[in-house]
Amino acid sequence: MSTSSTLNPRRATSEEVAKTIKRGGANWKPIAFQALLLILLSVSLLILIVLLADILVSAWPTFRDRGLSFITDGLSLNPETAGVWTAIVGSVIIAVVVAVLAFPVGIGAAIYLEEYAPNNSITRFVDTTVRNLAGVPSIVYGLLGLALFVPLVNIIGFGGATSGKNVVAAGITMAALVLPIVIITSAEAIRAVPNAIREAGYGVGATKWEVVKNHVMPVALPGVLTGTVLTLARAFGETAPLLVIGVATGFFAPAGDASFYDTLTGPYTALPVVVFSWTRQTQAEFAETLAPAAIVVLLVVLFILNGLAIWMRNRSDRKW
Amino acid sequence: MTKFMKLAVLLATVALVASACSSDGDEETATTSASGGDGAAGTLLISGSSTVEPVSALNAEAFRALNPEIGITVEGPGTGDGFKKFCAGETDISDASRQIKDSEIEACEAAGIEFIELRFAVDGLSVLTSVANSAVSCLSFTDLYALLGPESLGFRSWADANALAGELEGTTAPYPDAELVVTAPGEESGTYDSFVEIVLEDTAEERGQDAVARPDYTASANDNVIIEGISGSDTSLGWVGYAFYLANEDKVAALEVDGGGGCVSPTPETIADGSYPIARPLFIYVNKAKAESNPALAGYVDFYLSEEGLANVDQAGYVRLDDYAPVREIWTSRTTGVQEY
Numbered sequence: 001m002s003t004s005s006t007l008n009p010r011r012a013t014s015e016e017v018a019k020t021i022k023r024g025g026a027n028w029k030p031i032a033f034q035a036l037l038l039i040l041l042s043v044s045l046l047i048l049i050v051l052l053a054d055i056l057v058s059a060w061p062t063f064r065d066r067g068l069s070f071i072t073d074g075l076s077l078n079p080e081t082a083g084v085w086t087a088i089v090g091s092v093i094i095a096v097v098v099a100v101l102a103f104p105v106g107i108g109a110a111i112y113l114e115e116y117a118p119n120n121s122i123t124r125f126v127d128t129t130v131r132n133l134a135g136v137p138s139i140v141y142g143l144l145g146l147a148l149f150v151p152l153v154n155i156i157g158f159g160g161a162t163s164g165k166n167v168v169a170a171g172i173t174m175a176a177l178v179l180p181i182v183i184i185t186s187a188e189a190i191r192a193v194p195n196a197i198r199e200a201g202y203g204v205g206a207t208k209w210e211v212v213k214n215h216v217m218p219v220a221l222p223g224v225l226t227g228t229v230l231t232l233a234r235a236f237g238e239t240a241p242l243l244v245i246g247v248a249t250g251f252f253a254p255a256g257d258a259s260f261y262d263t264l265t266g267p268y269t270a271l272p273v274v275v276f277s278w279t280r281q282t283q284a285e286f287a288e289t290l291a292p293a294a295i296v297v298l299l300v301v302l303f304i305l306n307g308l309a310i311w312m313r314n315r316s317d318r319k320w
Numbered sequence: 321m322t323k324f325m326k327l328a329v330l331l332a333t334v335a336l337v338a339s340a341c342s343s344d345g346d347e348e349t350a351t352t353s354a355s356g357g358d359g360a361a362g363t364l365l366i367s368g369s370s371t372v373e374p375v376s377a378l379n380a381e382a383f384r385a386l387n388p389e390i391g392i393t394v395e396g397p398g399t400g401d402g403f404k405k406f407c408a409g410e411t412d413i414s415d416a417s418r419q420i421k422d423s424e425i426e427a428c429e430a431a432g433i434e435f436i437e438l439r440f441a442v443d444g445l446s447v448l449t450s451v452a453n454s455a456v457s458c459l460s461f462t463d464l465y466a467l468l469g470p471e472s473l474g475f476r477s478w479a480d481a482n483a484l485a486g487e488l489e490g491t492t493a494p495y496p497d498a499e500l501v502v503t504a505p506g507e508e509s510g511t512y513d514s515f516v517e518i519v520l521e522d523t524a525e526e527r528g529q530d531a532v533a534r535p536d537y538t539a540s541a542n543d544n545v546i547i548e549g550i551s552g553s554d555t556s557l558g559w560v561g562y563a564f565y566l567a568n569e570d571k572v573a574a575l576e577v578d579g580g581g582g583c584v585s586p587t588p589e590t591i592a593d594g595s596y597p598i599a600r601p602l603f604i605y606v607n608k609a610k611a612e613s614n615p616a617l618a619g620y621v622d623f624y625l626s627e628e629g630l631a632n633v634d635q636a637g638y639v640r641l642d643d644y645a646p647v648r649e650i651w652t653s654r655t656t657g658v659q660e661y
Contacts, residue, residue, distance in 0.1 A: 076377065077374045077377040077381075077636075078377075078378050078381055078635075081381065161363060161365070161391075163410070246395070248393055248394070248395050249370075249373070249395060250366075250373045250374070250376065250377035250380070250393075250394030250395055250396055251377035251378075251380045251381050251384075251393070251394040252392065252393040252394065253380075253381075253384045253390075253391060253392055254391045255362045255363050255389060255390060255391030256362075256388055256391075257362075257389065258391060262391075266391070266393070267393040267395075279542060279544060280541070280542045280543060280544060281374065282374060282543075282561075282563040282566075282567055282637040283374075283567065283635075283636075283637070284567045284568075287544045
């Protein structure tokens with residue numbers, strides 16, 4: 001018995017129909033497909049679990065032997081005193097600069113593109129360009145930062161002792177890097193707002209400004225927030241642009257009388273760069289256990305960021 | 321709506337704070353540049369070779385622990401990049417895994433920068449194979465040329481190099497008929513430059529070839545990746561800095577190398593006395609004018625050449641010189657220019 005053609009409509013009884021449905025020959029395809037999907041899911045999960053387990057096992061000696069001092073110590077090439085504190089600080093400052101620059105600009109651009117821009121060839125060109133920019137390799141943004149933002153940082157007075165190759169320039173570069181992604185995710189969230197909401201607003205006499213402010217944005221906000229906070233995670237994990245913008249890999253310490261300005265415009269480092277730098281050191285401890293420990297710290301920071309994104313989305317979620 | 325407003329207000333506040341910081345900053349620069357002149361005293365910027373970076377970084381950390389008021393930065397973009405900054409007057413010390421080039425000396429002279437050249441350690445390049453490889457124990461420079469030089473392009477087996485080795489003098493051919501898997505540093509690396517210059521250049525010149533290594537090997541900028549590649553095949557071949565071999569003696573085996581004076585295996589002794597043929601000196605170049613005007617810089621170099629500072633040469637896996645009296649003399653007398661060795 002191979003197909004449902006064995007079911008002759010004239011002679012089919014309810015038992016026969018049930019039998020065909022339960023163990024009929026035609027049913028193996030959906031089951032096989034489902035099984036294949038399950039296997040694919042398991043494979044990707046397994047890779048992730050093996051990776052995580054491997055990193056955690058390698059990182060464990062560092063956390064056991066060093067404890068909190070691994071978190072509170074600064075950049076160093078001495079395996080006994082190497083820590084991630086300066087890297088966490090550098091990464092967080094970069095993230096703050098990204099949040100201050102890329103979020104308002106990106107969300108504003110998305111609102112304009114979705115709500116105000118006329119649907120003509122120029123808008124479509126801008127839209128396509130933004131999407132292409134999101135796919136540009138990060139090192140290209142690093143070179144852009146070196147050519148454009150490092151001099152810019154000098155001009156606006158944030159050059160300091162590093163002549164502009166500092167965390168401010170790095171943050172601006174990262175902001176440029178995630179800007180297209182902020183625009184795309186925000187635009188998607190705004191586009192997902194049902195048109196009925198806008199039309200209802202216009203129906204009761206609201207102006208465009210009132211519709212966007214009071215109706216579209218509150219509904220789109222959860223999606224916008226999720227998208228933008230996730231781009232922070234991207235900014236956290238990027239290494240290549242920072243290597244171009246003079247990130248420190250060896251050692252740095254501010255002078256005793258350094259002001260806040262000196263520290264901000266002085267040398268900096270970031271978590272992914274520390275991982276990169278430590279995997280290439282001579283002393284075995286760096287590649288074997290310190291770099292995995294830094295990866296764990298990076299992962300924890302990313303989990304916190306993603307958790308924050310989910311929390312903010314749930315808080316601002318509104319039903320209609 | 322209210323939440324959206326709150327977010328907007330929040331962002332506006334952050335922007336305001338940021339701009340307030342920026343005006344603070346401007347005042348700060350004004351005062352620093354008024355009192356400190358060019359290059360604020362009490363800070364050190366050290367750049368250059370990533371090979372030397374660990375020694376300079378370890379010394380910087382130890383020196384900073386003794387002098388917490390001094391600000392120090394150590395970075396390692398590469399010897400060439402380091403000299404560019406050094407001859408532009410941006411850095412106090414340039415780390416180098418080779419001697420300064422004539423073009424770099426000219427750049428420094430054009431900028432009016434006098435430097436003190438201090439050779440403080442030696443780094444051997446180890447030619448490595450798998451610990452399982454017992455067929456080969458010693459290779460001469462011409463062997464290495466036959467197996468790794470520009471004319472070896474496409475050789476997949478050691479035996480493929482037999483014909484080429486026959487044209488060269490001083491080889492140990494025939495080689496075993498085994499797969500030749502090469503993993504080594506990429507062209508951007510100083511370790512690549514040193515290997516080509518010391519091992520391949522002379523033979524390549526004689527044969528009218530470009531002084532390069534074969535381009536068809538697995539290249540990595542990360543020496544730990546190279547170690548993994550070499551240990552991954554029983555009949556592998558490659559080279560890395562001696563320090564990386566020392567840290568991975570259980571995974572890879574160092575071949576003896578014959579540079580014309582017999583087979584010598586890399587040990588701290590043979591590297592230090594020069595009998596191991598593939599070794600390169602490590603230098604720091606100190607800006608003389610800055611050393612005279614900045615006591616922090618002079619103190620750091622003093623520390624670098626002290627017993628405590630030189631202990632970090634061992635810590636980083638490099639080999640100390642036999643005698644530090646000459647280099648200390650160059651430093652105390654502040655003798656500028658390139659030295660002869």
